[in-house]
Amino acid sequence: MDILNNLMQGFATAATPTNLLFACIGVLLGTAVGVLPGIGPAMALALLLPVTANLEPTGALIMFAGIYYGGMYGGSTTSILLNTPGESSTVITAIEGHKMAKAGRAAQALATAAIGSFVAGTIGTALLAAFAPAVVQFAVSLGPSSYLAIMILGLLTVTAVLGSSKIRGFASLGLGLAIGLIGLDPVSGQQRLVFGIPLLTDGLDIVVVAVAIFAVGEALWIAAHLRRKRMDTIPVGQPWMGKEDWKRSWKPWLRGTALGFPFGAMPAGGAEIPTFLSYVTEKKLSKHPEEFGHGAIEGVAGPEAANNASAAGTLTPALALGLPTNATAAIMLAALTQFNIQPGPLLFQKEPDLVWGLIASLFIGNTLLLVINLPMAPLWAKLLQIPRPYLYAGILFFASLGAYAVNLQAFDLVILLVLGALGFAMRRFGLPVLPLVIGLILGPRIEGQLRKALQLSGGDLSGLFNEPVGVTVYVIIALIAVSPLLIATWKRTRTPKADALV
Numbered sequence: 001m002d003i004l005n006n007l008m009q010g011f012a013t014a015a016t017p018t019n020l021l022f023a024c025i026g027v028l029l030g031t032a033v034g035v036l037p038g039i040g041p042a043m044a045l046a047l048l049l050p051v052t053a054n055l056e057p058t059g060a061l062i063m064f065a066g067i068y069y070g071g072m073y074g075g076s077t078t079s080i081l082l083n084t085p086g087e088s089s090t091v092i093t094a095i096e097g098h099k100m101a102k103a104g105r106a107a108q109a110l111a112t113a114a115i116g117s118f119v120a121g122t123i124g125t126a127l128l129a130a131f132a133p134a135v136v137q138f139a140v141s142l143g144p145s146s147y148l149a150i151m152i153l154g155l156l157t158v159t160a161v162l163g164s165s166k167i168r169g170f171a172s173l174g175l176g177l178a179i180g181l182i183g184l185d186p187v188s189g190q191q192r193l194v195f196g197i198p199l200l201t202d203g204l205d206i207v208v209v210a211v212a213i214f215a216v217g218e219a220l221w222i223a224a225h226l227r228r229k230r231m232d233t234i235p236v237g238q239p240w241m242g243k244e245d246w247k248r249s250w251k252p253w254l255r256g257t258a259l260g261f262p263f264g265a266m267p268a269g270g271a272e273i274p275t276f277l278s279y280v281t282e283k284k285l286s287k288h289p290e291e292f293g294h295g296a297i298e299g300v301a302g303p304e305a306a307n308n309a310s311a312a313g314t315l316t317p318a319l320a321l322g323l324p325t326n327a328t329a330a331i332m333l334a335a336l337t338q339f340n341i342q343p344g345p346l347l348f349q350k351e352p353d354l355v356w357g358l359i360a361s362l363f364i365g366n367t368l369l370l371v372i373n374l375p376m377a378p379l380w381a382k383l384l385q386i387p388r389p390y391l392y393a394g395i396l397f398f399a400s401l402g403a404y405a406v407n408l409q410a411f412d413l414v415i416l417l418v419l420g421a422l423g424f425a426m427r428r429f430g431l432p433v434l435p436l437v438i439g440l441i442l443g444p445r446i447e448g449q450l451r452k453a454l455q456l457s458g459g460d461l462s463g464l465f466n467e468p469v470g471v472t473v474y475v476i477i478a479l480i481a482v483s484p485l486l487i488a489t490w491k492r493t494r495t496p497k498a499d500a501l502v
Contacts, residue, residue: 003129003130006129006352006356007129007356007359007360009352009353009356010353010355010356010357010358010359010360010361011360011363013058013353013356013357013360014062014357014358014360014361014364015360015364018056018059019058019059019062019357019361020364022059022060022062022063022066023062023063023065023066023361023364023365023368024066024368025063025066026062026063026064026065026066026067026068026070026365027066027067027069027070027365027368027369027372028070028372029063029066029067029070030066030067030068030069030070030071030072030073030074031070031071031073031074031077031369031372031373032070032074033067033070033071033074041067041068041070041071041072041328045064045067045068045328045331045332045335057335057336057339057341057354058353058354058357058358060335060339061332061335061336061354061357061358062357062358062361062365064331064332064335065315065332065358065361065362065365066361066365066368068311068328068332069117069121069308069311069362069365069366069369070365070369071328072089072090072117072271072307072308072311073113073114073117073308073369073373075089075090075093076090076093076097076110076113076117076304076307077110077113078090079091079093079094079097079098080093080094080097080098080100080101080106080109080110080113080300081098081101081106081110082098082215082391082395083098083214083215083218084211084214084215084218084395084398084399085210085211085214085215089271089272089275089307089310090275090307091210091214091272091275091434091437092275092276092278092279092299092303092434093113093275093300093303093304093307094214095279095293095299095434096109096279096292096293096295096296096297096298096299096300097109097113097299097300099293099294099295100295100297100300102295103294103295105295105297108241108242108245108297109297109300110373111241111245111374112241112245112249112297112300112301112304113300113301113304114369114370114373114374115241115249115253115370115374116249116252116253116256116300116301116302116304116305116308117304117305117307117308117366117369117370118366118367118369118370119253119254119257119305120253120256120257120260120304120305120306120307120308120309120312121308121309121311121312121362121365121366121369122363122366123254123257123261123309124257124260124261124264124308124309124310124311124312124313125312125359125362125363125366127261127312127313128312128313128315128316128359128362129359142266142467142469143453143456143466143467143470144449144450144452144453144456145449145453145463145464145465145466145467145470146467146469146470146473147266147445147449148446148449148450148453148464148470149469149470149471149473149474149477150273150473151273151442151445151446151449152446152473152477153473153476153477153480154273154276154277154438154442155438155439155442155446156477156480156481165430168429168430168431168432169431169432169435170435171431172426172431172432172433172434172435172436172439173435173436173438173439174439175422175431175436175439176435176436176437176438176439176440176441176443177439177440177443178193179204179209179436179439179440180203180439180440180441180442180443180444180447181193181443181444182194182200182203182204183200183201183202183203183204184201184202184203186444186447186448186451187451187455199409199411203444204415204419204440205407205412206272206437206440206441208403208412208415208416208419209415209419209437209440210437211399211402211403211416212399212403212415212416212417212418212419212420212422212423213419213420213422213423213426213433213436213437214423214433215395215396215399215420216396216399216416216417216419216420216423216424217419217420217421217422217423217424217426217427217433218392218395218423218427219392219395219396219399219420220420220421220423220424221423221424221427221428222392223392224424245297248288248297248298248301249297249298249301251285252278252282252298252301252302252305253301253302253305254305255278255281255282255285255302255305256274256275256278256301256302256303256304256305256306256307256309257305257306257309258309259274259277259278259281259306259309260274260275260278260305260306260307260308260309260310260313261309261310261312261313262313263306263310263313264309264310264311264312264313264314264315264316265313265314265316265317266313271306271307271310271311271314272441273441273442274306274307274309274310275303275304275306275307275310276303276438276441277306278302278303278305278306279299279302279303281302282296282298282299282301282302283296283298283299286298308366312362314328314329315329315332315358315362318332318333318343319343319347319348319355319358320347320348341354399416400413400416403415403416450464
């Protein structure tokens, strides 16, 4: 009952005309920023941080939350329409979303992304309000060995998206793991794969790599084949989701939400792993697995729900413990400190109006995103009717702008071109793109958690198996690894009995 009373007070705070205006501004700014590749919500918040110094704290935080959620949705728009992820968490959306767009179903892909974001964001915010203390206690209780096991499970499931050729798929995964090694060794500080270039010591930003491999590689591939066939505009298709689309989307929305929220609350979670796990899960459970890789709507609905649910999960440790799990949450906490508000366990007691007003504003922001973006889905989809020379010239321009804006270094443009050429070569020789990005995301995280676990155990391997959650996950990994062998053995033993009966 206390939670409901606090939430009602939060709605009273968030529903004032001034705070509603801040929520609208945040949602619109976030969507616009999310559409630009590489210029994600974290950068938008960082740019606005000095501007909000003279604002009232609750209004500033409400606007920041709107930018956060709007940026999540805006990134999916470019992933679907232009195969250009605006954020690393929307990389998975580009796989099926862009295929749907090329098949004339862009509006349906945008609609299921918008509705999925609304459903997941609403459920995630409700869970944030109801279970924040319990979720935070569980997430903080996990040690490096548990995180390591979870990430190894994520790396194992990448085999589901290796493509038709396992050799090419593992080659792509190896490229991603190798790119993830570039920079400084996290323990010794030794340089790795920097080739004497100082600017590589910080490693490669995931957004720059994703934009290069997806957007620049796609643009170069289209340019190479543009003169060989007649230039057709891609049909937009019907503006709304049909009955079959709704039927195939609602379960992925719920499953994506269930995956995204707890990962968002984990200090090493983020949105990338649950979006990938959601994609793999939907591929396994789908009644139309043959459509994956060719424009399956479940491959958009699930990851987008996981993406937005993880955003609500991210705010759980940020508000309850002052523990940011990504750059955006860190900047929101920096905004709190600039108002002389100390984030941490006492925040709910000392600043209840601010906290519950912020939580209530997430419900309002989610509704505003749906109201604003759902009717605009056909309008966004008409971007695909722009002649392709102009369209891909624009993609290259915004990709370059986004890559430069990440670190404000011209060197990133060189990296963009080199990796764009790699993306073109991968398309030319049939290497799937997704394993590379997954290897790049998971590789450094797996290494970091492995190092931490071994350091805490003094180098003893038993330190990798000293937590119940980690041991449980390793058992699941073992079952996944041996299940094909067990199934094949069972089929072989069953076949002679069937023949004998005949």
